[in-house]
Amino acid sequence: MDYAMIKLPINYLEIEEIYGNSIGKGLRSVAITSANPEEGCSTLAYALSQRSEVDGKRTLLVEVNMLHPELGDISGHIHTDWLPNPQSADGCIMRSDDVNLDILPAPCDTDVLGFRSIANMSKLMEHWLENYDAVIFDTSPVNARNRNNIPAESICAMVDGTIMIVMAGVTRQTQFKTALDRLTQNDVSLIGVVFNDFLNPRLADEICRETRRLDNWFPNAMQKIRSYVKKSSFFNINL
Known part of the structure; x- marks a missing residue:
C-alpha cells in the first residue's frame, strides 16, 4: 500500500491543531495541497474530514487530484465519473461509514476541462455550501503540470483557506518556493504549512x-x- 493512503488516527494532537486552525475556527471550505506528488495530501484531507464529522459538522470531501486519485480507494469505494454541475455531481457523492461525511472521488478524464472553469466550480461551491457545513478539497500538487490536471491554485483560490504539506527531507526548497509563488500569484489564503516527517x-x-x-x-x-x-x-x- 502506498504510504500516502495510510489512514491517520484523528485523535492525534497534530490533527486537532490543524482542525482547530481551519474548520474548527469557522472556515467552511479548505484545500489540502503540496508542491509535489505523494506528500500526504489525501491522508490529511481524509483525517481532517473525519475530524470535522466527529465535531458534528456535515462534511463533504472532494477529490480534484487527477495525478494520483486515491479517495475512492481509501474510503473503500471505486472511482465514479461525474460532471461539473450540481445535479450530476450529487448523484456520484458517496456516503462513507461516518454518519456526516460524504465523499466525491475524482472525475473522469473527459470531465476535467469542465472543472477548470471558474464559473462551473463557483456554481458547485455555492451548491455544496448550501448543503454542507464544511467542504474539504484534496488537490493535485501545485507543481504538477500534466495535461489532465486540474490546477491546484485555481481550487485553492476559491476556498476560505489552504493548507500546504511539505515532505520533510524530500521536498526541495526550490520546489516549495515555486509552489508558494504560484499560490501567492493567485491570491490564495495560505493558513498553514504542515511538515510530513514520515520519511524523515x-x-x-x-x-x-x-x-x-x-x-x-x-x-x-x-x-x-x-x-x-x-x-x-x-x-x-x-x-
Missing part, C-alpha cells in the same frame, strides 16, 4: 546507521552504542 528518520535511527560504518573495527563497542541509543528516551524523541 529519527535521530536514534541515524546514529545507529552511522555506527555500522565502524563495525569492522569495533564491533562490540558499536553494538553497545546502538543498544544504548535505542533505549535512550532523549535520542528517540519524535520531532
Whole structure:
C-alpha cells in the first residue's frame, strides 16, 4: 500500500491543531495541497474530514487530484465519473461509514476541462455550501503540470483557506518556493504549512546507521552504542 493512503488516527494532537486552525475556527471550505506528488495530501484531507464529522459538522470531501486519485480507494469505494454541475455531481457523492461525511472521488478524464472553469466550480461551491457545513478539497500538487490536471491554485483560490504539506527531507526548497509563488500569484489564503516527517528518520535511527560504518573495527563497542541509543528516551524523541 502506498504510504500516502495510510489512514491517520484523528485523535492525534497534530490533527486537532490543524482542525482547530481551519474548520474548527469557522472556515467552511479548505484545500489540502503540496508542491509535489505523494506528500500526504489525501491522508490529511481524509483525517481532517473525519475530524470535522466527529465535531458534528456535515462534511463533504472532494477529490480534484487527477495525478494520483486515491479517495475512492481509501474510503473503500471505486472511482465514479461525474460532471461539473450540481445535479450530476450529487448523484456520484458517496456516503462513507461516518454518519456526516460524504465523499466525491475524482472525475473522469473527459470531465476535467469542465472543472477548470471558474464559473462551473463557483456554481458547485455555492451548491455544496448550501448543503454542507464544511467542504474539504484534496488537490493535485501545485507543481504538477500534466495535461489532465486540474490546477491546484485555481481550487485553492476559491476556498476560505489552504493548507500546504511539505515532505520533510524530500521536498526541495526550490520546489516549495515555486509552489508558494504560484499560490501567492493567485491570491490564495495560505493558513498553514504542515511538515510530513514520515520519511524523515529519527535521530536514534541515524546514529545507529552511522555506527555500522565502524563495525569492522569495533564491533562490540558499536553494538553497545546502538543498544544504548535505542533505549535512550532523549535520542528517540519524535520531532
